[in-house]
Amino acid sequence: MKELSISVTSLEDGWLQVKVPLPFSLKWVNSYLLADEHGWTLIDPGLRTDETIAFWMETLTANKIEWGQIKSIVLTHHHPDHYGLAGWFQQRTGAPVYLSQVALDCAVRLWAERETFSQELTEAFLQHGMVPELLGDMSEHMQGFRTKVSPQPQAMNILHAGQVFRMGGLPWEIIGGEGHAPGHLSFYNRDSGKLICGDQVLPDISPNIGWMPEGDPDPLGSYLYSLRGMLPLEVTMAYPGHRNPFQQFTQRIEELLEHHERRLLKMLELFGDHDISAFEVCELLFSTRLRSNAHQLRFALAETIAHIIQLENRGIVVRSDTGFAMEGLGGRFLIRYRRK
Numbered sequence: 001m002k003e004l005s006i007s008v009t010s011l012e013d014g015w016l017q018v019k020v021p022l023p024f025s026l027k028w029v030n031s032y033l034l035a036d037e038h039g040w041t042l043i044d045p046g047l048r049t050d051e052t053i054a055f056w057m058e059t060l061t062a063n064k065i066e067w068g069q070i071k072s073i074v075l076t077h078h079h080p081d082h083y084g085l086a087g088w089f090q091q092r093t094g095a096p097v098y099l100s101q102v103a104l105d106c107a108v109r110l111w112a113e114r115e116t117f118s119q120e121l122t123e124a125f126l127q128h129g130m131v132p133e134l135l136g137d138m139s140e141h142m143q144g145f146r147t148k149v150s151p152q153p154q155a156m157n158i159l160h161a162g163q164v165f166r167m168g169g170l171p172w173e174i175i176g177g178e179g180h181a182p183g184h185l186s187f188y189n190r191d192s193g194k195l196i197c198g199d200q201v202l203p204d205i206s207p208n209i210g211w212m213p214e215g216d217p218d219p220l221g222s223y224l225y226s227l228r229g230m231l232p233l234e235v236t237m238a239y240p241g242h243r244n245p246f247q248q249f250t251q252r253i254e255e256l257l258e259h260h261e262r263r264l265l266k267m268l269e270l271f272g273d274h275d276i277s278a279f280e281v282c283e284l285l286f287s288t289r290l291r292s293n294a295h296q297l298r299f300a301l302a303e304t305i306a307h308i309i310q311l312e313n314r315g316i317v318v319r320s321d322t323g324f325a326m327e328g329l330g331g332r333f334l335i336r337y338r339r340k
Contacts, residue, residue, distance in 0.1 A: 008059060012237075013168065016063065017245070020046030021055060022081055024295055029081045030241050032196065033063075034168030039071035041167040042095070043196060044241060045085035048148045052085060067092045073153070074167065075099040076198030077181035078107040080149050082241060087151040097153040098165070100176070102183025104156055111149045117212075118142035121298075124213040128305055128335050129277025134291060141294035159185060172196070175230065179223020179306075180207040182216060186230075193236030195249065200226065201238060203246040206259055208299045211306040220310040224260060227253050260307075267307050268316060271339035275320040278305045278335070308337055316340055 007028075009017040014035045019028035032043040046052050060066075070093040073086050078099070086097050099107075110117050122130075122138045130138070159165060161176030165187065172187035177200040187196040199207045209220050216222050235249035246252065270276065270284050282297075282304040283290070290297040311317045320336040 007055070008063065011245070015168065017239070018059060020052055020085075022047060023049060023051070026081070026242050028242070030239070030243075032239060033065070036167070036169035039069040040065060041072045041074055042070050042089060043074045043167075044076055044082040044198065045073065045089050047081045047084040048088055048150065053088070056085070056089075068094075070095050072167065073097045074159075074187075075103065076186065076196070076200075076241060077184040078103040078110070079181055079199070080111075080145050082198070083107060084149045087149075087153040090153050090155065091151060096155045096157050098157045098159050100160070100183035100185050101158045103181070103185070104158065104183075106182050107149075107152070111146055111152065113146075115146075120213050125279070125298075125301055127333075128301065129279030130301065131279070131291075134294070134297070137294045138298065141298065161185070170194075175233075177223075177226040177230070178216060179209055179219045179221075179226055181210055188233060188235075190234075193234055194239065195233060195235045195237070196239045197241075199241040201230070201249065201252055201256065202240045203238075203243045203252060205242065206256060209303050209306040211302040211309070218306075218309055218313055220260065220306040221313060224257060227257055264307055264311060267304070268311060268339070271317055271337065273338060275336035275338050278308055278337070281308065281337075312337070 007019045011017055016033040018031040018033060020031050021028055029044060029046050031045050034041040034043070045056070070089065073089055073095050075083050075086060075097065089095065090097055109115065118139055121142060122135055125138060126132065126135065159174055161174050163174045164171050165174055166172070170189045170192070172189050175186040175188055177184040177186055180199050184198055184200050186198055186200055201207070209223055211219050231250060231253055233249070237245055237247055238249045239245045267281060267285065270281050279301060282301045285304065286300045290300055308317065312319065316339070317337045318340050320338055
């Protein structure tokens with residue numbers, strides 16, 4: 001492994017790990033460039049901003065990679081920090097974009113010109129107790145992503161879990177994963193033990209559990225199930241979407257499983273005989289300071305709802321039937337919970 005610059009590292013087999021800058025706390029997302037006799041495969045090109053466009057222009061020039069040498073663009077999932085520049089790269093390279101059907105459906109739902117998801121999510125957060133004065137900031141935050149994923153890719157190719165897909169001169173088994181992002185894909189080369197795992201398994205930090213309205217009814221349960229399904233993999237090196245490649249893959253899965261069990265226990269301590277909303281639990285866990293940061297609040301509240309749903313499915317907490325109608329939500333009731 002050789003660091004070519006602060007942002008680009010040369011990996012084994014001529015791969016490049018490219019740390020594409022992000023305008024929030026994660027700092028960067030990993031994009032990987034894999035070479036073979038036909039050209040380059042680009043994995044997860046990053047969020048579209050003026051900074052990332054300038055960054056990629058400089059990075060490709062510095063590494064003597066021409067637009068026409070990029071032959072395919074592969075997306076592990078639909079989140080904007082991975083998906084955002086796919087269409088921009090496709091316009092310049094003519095390369096097809098590969099992703100799962102579920103990821104494509106999510107991208108259309110979230111990023112289409114006439115999308116309704118922003119309103120659906122903010123209304124769901126209100127129903128889970130978010131205070132109404134945060135509605136404007138949350139709506140603006142959600143709608144602000146559209147420019148960061150434009151233009152949308154046009155030529156799309158669907159990948160399926162269980163399929164074998166070639167890139168970088170190697171065959172990769174495609175492994176589906178849920179909980180962080182619907183239709184997430186990881187890529188496993190059994191002979192070398194390499195795993196391109198996107199955001200399904202990250203070192204040092206826990207992937208956000210992505211609850212959303214009309215989505216997976218139990219995203220944390222799906223995530224834990226997906227993690228256990230990856231335990232038999234004999235991984236020599238994992239290439240994540242954030243932070244650096246790491247070797248202790250099985251250990252990291254076990255740590256993540258334990259982390260979520262601890263989080264569930266800690267959350268359970270906040271429940272008593274009184275009713276409490278997910279937003280109230282979120283602020284007890286993560287503090288009221290998140291009210292000034294819609295981006296972090298969205299992650300924290302979605303994660304909180306996902307954990308409460310898992311507690312509910314385990315029969316430990318129950319939804320209250322004593323809620324009251326929320327103004328502006330068509331008479332729908334505030335969702336509250338109590339310990340069973």
